[in-house]
Amino acid sequence: MSNSNEKMSTTTRLRLSGLVLSILLVLLSVIGVATKGLNFGLDFTGGYLTEFTTAVPISEAELAKKISYYHHDDFTLSAQSSQHFQLREAEQASTSPWLATLTQDETLGAEVLSSSYLGSQVGDELFEQGCLALFAAMVAVMIYLALRFEWRLALGSVVALMHDVVVVVGLFAWLQLDFNLTVLASLLAIIGYSLNDSIIVGDRVRELLRLDSTTQQASVNTVINESIKSTLTRTLITSGTTLATVASVWLLAGAPLQGFSIALFVGIVVGTLSSICIAATLPQLLGLRHENYQVKVDEQSQALMDMP
């Protein structure tokens, strides 16, 4: 191992530059959310959404023009493919006969796949509940971490998971992707996943600090580098297989899960980054020492280890 006391090792340098990258990403995301805002889906805004196919391919603009003949309210038409469209209307939209006209138009051969209506009141409630769920998940997880780890490590993990959530939300703002209930669910899954990574690194840091504390040979920096190195294979393999499965959902599971899988994919990538650059680095910057883990082999974790 390189002599990390005098000069910064490559690992440390990578770690710190990763931290800077993460801070930049968060700033970028905040700017994105502040300037562009989120493109909320039907789940949160309420309104009507109709999904239909046509027998013959037609361009989006052409179809929109066709529909606007007998639809006088605002509507948004989006094409999934040249024969597969989605039309979204506000809740106040008058029940214009556009759909009936469209399905009766024989040159088009339109067929309705699904239609949804959601009252805006329900949308607001769902949004509130979603935010509450995110908040509750973070608080519950923080409590668990505080019990389980020393506060510096716990804080590192929490900051890492907030980073992941913020970056994913930021991406959705920049790309103006549909932010709906399934995306929110994937944010919660990201919280779980991001912690998973952070905990494994943190666990190793704790373990090595404990083993090391009697002799005090290695600096905290070395211990953290060592922990990251020894868990890197695992982190990469697990992230890799999970990314592969999420990518297959993205590719094959179709439009309804598109947002969900994009959010998860990005969440896993930044989650892996943050588990190394934030969850492991922040405690060091906050002054993690060997003494923090002396003899304090907390009983409950010992009990947990003995459980099987």
Place this chain on the structure above:
Amino acid sequence: MLKNSSKKPQLQRFKISYMAMFLALVLLALSALPNLYPAKSWLHLSTTQSQQHSQQLLANTPSQKSVIDFLNQHGFLVEQSIQVAQNSLSLNVLLQEPTKSAAAQQALKSEFTQLNAKIVTHQTSPDWLQSLGLAPIKLGLDLNGGVLFVLDVDLVKAQQEQLDSAYEQTKTIIRDEKARGVRVQKNAHGFELHALPAAKSDLAVVQANVLKRFERLMATAHSQGNLTTVAFSFSEQGSNAFDKEVMSQTLTTLRGRIEELGITEAVTQRQGKQRIRIELPGVQDPSEAKRIIGATASLDFYQLKEIGGKTFNLQNGGSINLDPIAIFSGQHINNAHAGRDEWGKPLVQLSLDSQGGEAMSAFSKRNIGKPMATVYSEYYKNTKGEVVKKSEVINVANIAQHLSSQFSITNMQSPQAAQDLALLLRAGSLTAPVTIVQEQTIGPSLGADNIHNGLAALMLGMGITLAFMALWYRRLGLVANIALLLNLTALVGLMSLLPGVVLTLPGIAGLVLTIGMAVDTNVIIFERIKEERRKGRAPYQAIEQGYQQAFATIFDANITTMITAIILYGIGYGPIKGFAITLALGLITSVFTGVYVSKALSQTLYLKLANKRGARA
């Protein structure tokens, strides 16, 4: 786990735990088995059974052949049909494309009015599996196709109605008790009684009477000068109890209505404080269901009142004064059928339950020759979006004779109105107005697409993971892959076994995600084993150590995901709930297979190898 096992020799001890593990896996695999046999929807056709009409019906019952020919001609190709009963028409039909069943049902209904068509899902798994009570995972609407409604129950309005009724009855109580000094007046939270000191005893009597009739109300008295005021409003407890009662009554009524519509596998459940979620799998056209489910029509029967009373509008203009208290109301109606009178005008035939019958009998006996009014009430939304109750007198008839529990209401506007009213009366009326706040229709082809796409994603994700693990870890990878396959089997088995677990499209995504993440458990352990091996431990010890050391980490990592899954389950609805369930159950099965099963597997693998090669390691 087993207390006395510690005394037994090592080998025997893990044999017992192996047996338990094996048993659990076999059981879960068994319950996963029915999923290989997808259920099929059959059409159940039978003639509408009603005792009075059976004679005349039998004459124009369509023959079995005509029904099948009709189906074949209209593009619903019949694959199989089974006759159930001999004398009357009772037929089970399987279409070549079962997704068209709903459309076929609709077509049959309009062609053969006497026919009762229901869509029933039949299991196709072998009988021995069915006799064990094992069934495939229930599919959510996004996979099955169907209609979803979320209704908002206006509890505030229901309480208001209850207070209005209490107010009207209080007026009657005051009259009956001859409490002349007591005045009743509405206020913001209900109504209040005013009395001067002279009428204090009367006030007490009236108050006691009102509270006796309306247990949910509470009275608060205060005096201003020499005027005593007693205000009645819902007590907090009473208000909660009332809301609960309204909700459960609404649920019962809605279930009844859905059953009347011939939808057998509907899910009707409460969602939150004042919402009701209705899922109608297989239904394609929401308009009929919407008309019936959202309908608030109810019938009440009133006595006419010359002086005082409450003013009602007549259907064809004008108004009439009626006694504010109904003789009896729609909830005492047992059965109702639509029909026509001798001039061909639509009517609804009613039969009452014993309580309603008695009330009717007693009333009509006393009032022969006097008129009785039938009031049809319905809630509707006015232009401002407020829910308003509209009550109309549809019928005023002289009581010609002593009526019993069976009679009919004439003067219905249309046969459709008569039919709807009959259905609503059969299923019971709603005490609180409901509004549809969410509606979703998912076509059967979209559902089938979703299943197909979801499974394709699962296969691909699984394939990549299996291939990677096999290449990276070789022999241990084999263990991991077996554990992974067992994990999927156990998860599917667990989901089929637990009642109330529904597979949705996000649920499938959760399943795929679980596969990707389940590997994690094995990777953590294998990396540990490698490390232990580097330290110079023998393979068997390295495995033992690796599993033991990694457990705390695995436990930690999974518990946080579990926390988020539980929160998601508690807060989400529908598809999201499906995702949370798969995620949570997936964590349990992946720890089970990833830690316990794969430990047993790798130990056996290495033990055998060690035995074969002697003490090489």
